[in-house]
Amino acid sequence: MSKVLSPKEEFDAKPWAGKLRKYDILKEGTIALVVVALLVTSLAFIFGSPDEKSLTFKGWAISNSDNFYATTVQELAGTSGTATYGRPYNTNGDGLNVGPLFLQKWAGVTQRINAANDFVIEPLMNQVQSPEVKAALSQWSTATETQRTKWATTYDDAITKVEGKLSAVPNGDYGPVPALANGLTEMAKAGALDAALLSQGGFFQTDSTKQILFFGDGAYLDDAGTAANLQGGTWGMMNETGRYPGQAWLWLYSFWYQIPPFTNEDSHPIGANADVYIMVIMGLMSLGLIAMPLIPGIRSLPMRIPIHRGIWRSYYQSEGIKRRKR
Numbered sequence: 001m002s003k004v005l006s007p008k009e010e011f012d013a014k015p016w017a018g019k020l021r022k023y024d025i026l027k028e029g030t031i032a033l034v035v036v037a038l039l040v041t042s043l044a045f046i047f048g049s050p051d052e053k054s055l056t057f058k059g060w061a062i063s064n065s066d067n068f069y070a071t072t073v074q075e076l077a078g079t080s081g082t083a084t085y086g087r088p089y090n091t092n093g094d095g096l097n098v099g100p101l102f103l104q105k106w107a108g109v110t111q112r113i114n115a116a117n118d119f120v121i122e123p124l125m126n127q128v129q130s131p132e133v134k135a136a137l138s139q140w141s142t143a144t145e146t147q148r149t150k151w152a153t154t155y156d157d158a159i160t161k162v163e164g165k166l167s168a169v170p171n172g173d174y175g176p177v178p179a180l181a182n183g184l185t186e187m188a189k190a191g192a193l194d195a196a197l198l199s200q201g202g203f204f205q206t207d208s209t210k211q212i213l214f215f216g217d218g219a220y221l222d223d224a225g226t227a228a229n230l231q232g233g234t235w236g237m238m239n240e241t242g243r244y245p246g247q248a249w250l251w252l253y254s255f256w257y258q259i260p261p262f263t264n265e266d267s268h269p270i271g272a273n274a275d276v277y278i279m280v281i282m283g284l285m286s287l288g289l290i291a292m293p294l295i296p297g298i299r300s301l302p303m304r305i306p307i308h309r310g311i312w313r314s315y316y317q318s319e320g321i322k323r324r325k326r
Contacts, residue, residue, distance in 0.1 A: 018318055052228065055195075057211075061188035062222040068188060070156075070164050071218035072181040075115040077152035080217040083115040089213070090114070096276040103276060109211065116152075119214050120184055123196040132182035136176030143175070151175030251284060 005013065019265040029210050044288070061068045074080040078092070086093025088110040095104025119306075124137060133134060155174040162168035197211050225231055256262050256278045264271035292298050 018315070033137065044082055055224055056191070056250075057188040057193040057214075058191040060138065060215070060218065061185050061193075064218075064220060064223075066188070067165055067219045069166060069181050069185050070159050072120055072184045073152060073156050073159060073177060073213075074217060075119045075214070076177055076180065077156040078116065078149065079116055079153065081154055082113060082119075082213040082217050086185060096273045096279055098273065098276055106217070113210065116148075118210055119197070120180060123187065123193055124180065124183055125190055126196055127187060129183055130137050133180050136179035137182065139176040140180060147175070151177050253278060254283065 005305070025196045031189070033147065033211070056308050071080065072244055075083065078084070082089060084092050086095040087104040087107055090113060091109060099103075109137060121140065124133060129137070143151075154172060155169075155177045158174075159166065184193065187196070194211070196209070197214070212221075256276060261268040261270045262274040262278065265274065288295075290315055
């Protein structure tokens with residue numbers, strides 16, 4: 001028994017009776033390729049991101065050795081940004097929150113990092129060191145946790161009081177901390193620290209989390225961001241690796257950082273937790289975009305806005321089809 005076709009199905013099944021026109025797909029494809037290539041090249045030249053050289057610990061230690069030294073002391077003292085951050089790296093802070101919801105705290109420690117050991121002690125122990133640094137490592141490893149903290153925090157406080165001017169730091173009971181900080185600074189200047197930190201996760205390592213966190217604890221990364229106009233207040237965006245276009249899609253994320261209360265980082269609880277609030281906002285916006293075909297009123301907009309009728313106007317006229325009014 002043959003299927004009974006609806007009027008629409010019968011219409012769609014009829015052979016094409018309209019006008020025919022020659023079409024050279026190779027010609028059209030070539031023209032499209034050339035036009036798009038010229039457009040992309042022009043826009044990349046005008047708006048493309050610079051291909052900056054990678055930041056290295058060697059560059060940091062050479063260009064601003066005092067800051068690298070002071071940051072090393074902070075890692076040993078447990079006062080650096082990484083050491084006090086909290087989840088997912090340690091339990092030393094509650095992390096960001098949305099009102100009473102402490103999302104980072106709920107997630108727990110998933111990538112444990114001990115700033116003193118991972119950034120300072122382990123790299124020093126895995127390299128050939130001078131007798132002075134060897135003795136300092138031995139003294140540090142045999143001391144109690146309380147004694148280590150006392151040495152490092154005392155030295156960190158002394159450096160902070162003189163605003164990072166190492167030559168102005170008074171003598172004191174700092175234990176092996178000065179020797180350890182000096183050893184790591186010299187190691188970084190020689191270019192050995194970059195490889196030492198990268199090799200902690202195994203031979204084939206692509207996770208640069210520790211290196212980036214260490215960079216973020218000092219002034220080197222922040223100064224580089226300021227010089228390249230990449231701070232939040234300058235709407236900065238740049239490609240991370242290789243010769244690829246910058247992340248232009250990040251403008252919408254960056255937009256929120258330019259308006260209150262997200263700009264009030266020091267005086268408003270929402271500003272202090274701007275990252276997680278903006279993540280929630282963008283998540284809801286993305287969810288709305290995904291659910292757009294399911295939202296009444298919005299899903300019918302293509303039928304209410306008669307753009308398609310204008311595009312097919314000549315076809316309707318040639319076929320004598322009357323458009324149905326809605």
